[in-house]
Amino acid sequence: MGLNNPRVWVGVLLLAALQPAFADDEDAQERGARWKQLQESIFPKREVLDSGGIITVDAPPRALDAALVPVELHMSSPVKGIYLIIDDNPAPMAAHFVFGPKADPHDLKLRVRVNAYTNIHAVAETQDGKLHAATKFVKAAGGCSAPAGSDDAAAMADMGRMKLRLLGDFNAGKPMQAQLMIRHPNFNGMQMNQITRMYTPARFIRTIDATYNGGQVFHLDADISLATDPVITFGFVPHEKGQMTVVAQDSSDAKFDHSFDVPGTPAG
Amino acid sequence: MNPLSRRDVLIGASACLIAGRTRAAQVFKTDEVAPGIHFRRGVDEDATSSNNDAIANIGFIVGREAVAVIDPGGSLLDGQNLRATIRQTTKLPIRYVVLSHVHPDHIFGAGAFLEDKPQFVGHALLPNALAQRGEFYRGNLEKILGQGKAGPVIQPTLLVKDQTQIDLGGRILKVTAHGIAHTDCDLSVLDSQTSTLMLSDLLFVERVPSLDGSLKGWLAVLAKLKTVGARRAVPGHGPTGVDWPYVSRDLERYLGALLTETRQAIAKGVDIAQAAKTVALSERDKWKLFDDYNGHNVTRAYKELEWD
Numbered sequence: 001m002g003l004n005n006p007r008v009w010v011g012v013l014l015l016a017a018l019q020p021a022f023a024d025d026e027d028a029q030e031r032g033a034r035w036k037q038l039q040e041s042i043f044p045k046r047e048v049l050d051s052g053g054i055i056t057v058d059a060p061p062r063a064l065d066a067a068l069v070p071v072e073l074h075m076s077s078p079v080k081g082i083y084l085i086i087d088d089n090p091a092p093m094a095a096h097f098v099f100g101p102k103a104d105p106h107d108l109k110l111r112v113r114v115n116a117y118t119n120i121h122a123v124a125e126t127q128d129g130k131l132h133a134a135t136k137f138v139k140a141a142g143g144c145s146a147p148a149g150s151d152d153a154a155a156m157a158d159m160g161r162m163k164l165r166l167l168g169d170f171n172a173g174k175p176m177q178a179q180l181m182i183r184h185p186n187f188n189g190m191q192m193n194q195i196t197r198m199y200t201p202a203r204f205i206r207t208i209d210a211t212y213n214g215g216q217v218f219h220l221d222a223d224i225s226l227a228t229d230p231v232i233t234f235g236f237v238p239h240e241k242g243q244m245t246v247v248a249q250d251s252s253d254a255k256f257d258h259s260f261d262v263p264g265t266p267a268g
Numbered sequence: 269m270n271p272l273s274r275r276d277v278l279i280g281a282s283a284c285l286i287a288g289r290t291r292a293a294q295v296f297k298t299d300e301v302a303p304g305i306h307f308r309r310g311v312d313e314d315a316t317s318s319n320n321d322a323i324a325n326i327g328f329i330v331g332r333e334a335v336a337v338i339d340p341g342g343s344l345l346d347g348q349n350l351r352a353t354i355r356q357t358t359k360l361p362i363r364y365v366v367l368s369h370v371h372p373d374h375i376f377g378a379g380a381f382l383e384d385k386p387q388f389v390g391h392a393l394l395p396n397a398l399a400q401r402g403e404f405y406r407g408n409l410e411k412i413l414g415q416g417k418a419g420p421v422i423q424p425t426l427l428v429k430d431q432t433q434i435d436l437g438g439r440i441l442k443v444t445a446h447g448i449a450h451t452d453c454d455l456s457v458l459d460s461q462t463s464t465l466m467l468s469d470l471l472f473v474e475r476v477p478s479l480d481g482s483l484k485g486w487l488a489v490l491a492k493l494k495t496v497g498a499r500r501a502v503p504g505h506g507p508t509g510v511d512w513p514y515v516s517r518d519l520e521r522y523l524g525a526l527l528t529e530t531r532q533a534i535a536k537g538v539d540i541a542q543a544a545k546t547v548a549l550s551e552r553d554k555w556k557l558f559d560d561y562n563g564h565n566v567t568r569a570y571k572e573l574e575w576d
Binding site for chain 2: 060064065068070072109111142154161163165167168179181183229231233
């Protein structure tokens with residue numbers, strides 16, 4: 001059977017129509033197999049359902065900077081946690097968020113490194129333990145092995161410095177968004193110095209815990225795919241004025257913590 | 269299917285031979301921007317297999333006793349072409365090859381000059397930048413140009429930490445190493461004799477700038493460079509000879525828009541993805557390749573400024 005056979009063409013066209021995001025069918029098949037493999041290792045014996053409108057993931061289809069790809073997640077219901085998986089990165093599991101009672105788990109933004117053209121999967125775990133996955137295909141290359149830049153030097157210089165920005169106004173009992181920034185080079189151990197033939201040793205943020213007045217907002221297990229100077233935008237529900245406390249720990253067991261006033265110290 | 273005719277086979281075979289043969293270096297056209305200063309204008313494109321990454325302005329300066337190359341080109345072939353062009357103009361020895369910064373479109377031709385045993389002149393931070401990025405760039409360039417066509421990564425042999433002078437015989441060039449600006453390893457070269465300042469990518473004209481160092485740093489370096497007393501500049505991209513400091517106004521306007529509007533976006537809580545789509549759009553019609561670089565520049569600027 002050759003390509004002159006009209007039935008083959010119908011098949012090809014159908015595939016193309018069903019999977020418009022992929023360059024060609026072979027790639028699509030490979031990516032499908034990759035995702036199946038990842039599912040089996042990350043969620044053994046569990047079924048991963050379609051997004052079902054529970055979760056959506058967005059990222060630029062063509063990354064402007066492979067070492068800093070902004071990813072946006074939206075959840076339509078209060079999920080228990082989120083897994084962010086970058087299928088073709090060397091360590092695909094980029095982040096696992098578990099939300100606590102003080103969280104407003106509807107919107108989440110973070111910045112990741114992307115090493116190759118890849119699917120990004122965002123998997124939401126609902127309160128009843130079901131898994132729902134949303135996918136976004138991203139064209140980017142070299143974000144992990146990409147050379148360290150001058151930003152890394154700056155990040156190294158004041159490693160552990162944190163900022164918390166409250167986005168929007170404080171209304172007791174109403175959800176609000178906050179942006180957490182942590183200075184950290186997040187060296188992923190993949191950048192080689194060609195003179196010494198040595199890799200810059202990996203040193204990256206492993207966990208972040210955010211609590212509000214002692215109640216958990218989120219716990220994050222992260223890996224080498226977070227961009228330099230991790231920035232995370234999340235939602236929380238402050239029932240009263242208080243303090244957001246952030247504790248981050250890196251792979252060298254350095255601990256960084258900081259507390260921020262909410263709604264923030266009034267000016268003057 | 270019909271078997272190929274003998275004629276087809278022959279044509280195919282000779283086409284292969286032509287494609288497989290190493291192309292001989294070709295002399296290219298240069299502008300003499302000032303007496304003894306010759307520059308080739310790069311094309312306003314990104315690297316492709318058909319342009320050999322000959323996209324930057326590269327050139328040479330002839331003194332009484334020696335020649336200095338100011339950026340050896342974007343690929344081995346680009347460098348070989350530059351060398352052939354120099355040899356057509358002068359037989360004087362090529363004693364210096366200035367590597368203006370780490371970007372591949374400026375320095376991958378360096379391998380073409382190894383036989384001249386010149387001093388390769390670079391910023392004190394260039395070895396570090398090349399160690400981190402050299403092989404990465406070479407790999408990417410080979411993917412675009414083809415196996416073996418990028419050229420080797422050449423490390424500088426003469427490092428400039430602050431300022432250094434290069435004597436070409438009756439012609440002294442002042443080489444200055446700058447603080448973080450376009451990249452973290454930018455050099456400029458001043459020929460006082462003709463009041464010509466060779467800025468490489470510290471100056472973009474017509475082609476949209478690309479930011480790989482520090483936005484605030486770049487603006488500060490530009491302000492200083494405007495006071496060195498040169499009347500003419502050679503940008504890394506764009507027309508080879510331009511009025512200095514007059515021409516810096518376009519670049520400063522673009523970088524200024526990037527600075528102001530990125531700061532505004534950060535202050536308003538506009539996120540980095542959204543900022544990349546909205547900042548500095550008033551500059552869109554004023555630069556070639558704007559859409560290919562502006563979003564990247566905004567991302568870099570945002571990352572720098574959000575920590576202020």
